[in-house]
Amino acid sequence: MELYANVIGEGKPFLILHGFLGMGDNWKTLGTKFSENGYQVHLIDQRNHGRSPHTAEFSYELLSQDVKEYCEKNQLKNIVLLGHSMGGKTAMKVACDYPELIDKLIIADIAPKYYAPHHQTILEGLTMLNNSELKSRGEADEKLEKFINNWGTRQFLLKNLYWKEKGKLALRMNLEVLKEKINEIGSALTSEEKYTGETLFINGGNSNYIQKEDQPLLKEHFPSSKLETIDGVGHWLHAEKPKEFYQLVVDFIEK
Incomplete structure (x- = not known):
C-alpha cells in the first residue's frame, strides 16, 4: 500500500x-x-x-x-x-x-x-453529491446545504471535490467502502x-x-x-x- x-x-x-x-x-x-x-x-x-x-x-x-x-x-x-x-x-x-x-x-x-456511528447525515449528503452530475463547486455547496447547515463543515467536505474530467466533478474518497465500514471508524x-x-x-x-x-x-x-x-x-x-x-x-x- x-x-x-x-x-x-x-x-x-x-x-x-x-x-x-x-x-x-x-x-x-x-x-x-x-x-x-x-x-x-x-x-x-x-x-x-x-x-x-x-x-x-x-x-x-x-x-x-x-x-x-x-x-x-x-x-x-x-x-x-x-x-x-x-x-x-x-x-x-x-x-x-x-x-x-x-x-x-x-x-x-x-x-x-x-x-457509535454519528456521521449519517454527512454520509447521506455526500452520497447525494456522488450520484449527482456536478458542474461547479457552488452547485455542490448548494446541494450539500440541504443536509449540512454548517458552512465550515461543508467547506471541509467539499475539499474532496476534484475535476474527474472536463466539466465533471467527483469526490476523492472511497465513499461506498467508508459507508460500509462505518462501525470500524469508532x-x-x-x-x-x-x-x-x-x-x-x-x-x-x-x-x-x-x-x-x-x-x-x-x-x-x-x-x-x-x-x-x-x-x-x-x-x-x-x-x-x-x-x-x-x-x-x-x-x-x-x-
Missing part, C-alpha cells in the same frame, strides 16, 4: 494523520508552520481518502500497518506523530503496534474508546493495548469527544500522557484556534 503524502520542509520527520472524510491537505497551513521549526512534515492521505489507494478493506490495524510501511519505505525513524479524530485513532494504534517508530505522540480530540483500543512513550492529548473545550470521565482511560492506555484543553473550540480545534494548537504542540515536542 503506497500512501500519498505531501512532504514539506527538512528535518526531523513529523507525520500528520487527518480525520474521517478528510485528507492531508486539510493540515497544509499548520504543516507549513511546523516545517518552519525544523521538521520534515508529511501530510498523509490515509487509505480510502484523498489520493491514497482505494481498497475494499478498512480497519485501524490496516491503517496502522500503512503508516509503518510508509515509514519503512521513506526510512523515517524517531517520528513525531500527530493524529486528529480518526487519524488520532490510527496514531494511537501505530503507537501501540510499533512503539519503536515514535518519539512523541499527539492526539487531537479523540479518546481510545468506542464511538472502534476502541483493546484493554491490552498500551503505549508508554510521551503522549499529549488536546481536546476542544466545546467538544464532547473527550469527556472528563475518559481521563482514567487515557492514562490506562497511555500512562505517560497529559491532557490539554483549548477553550472555546469544538472538534475542529486546530482549524478554529490554530495559534493555540500550534503552541501546545511545539511546547510539547520541543521541551
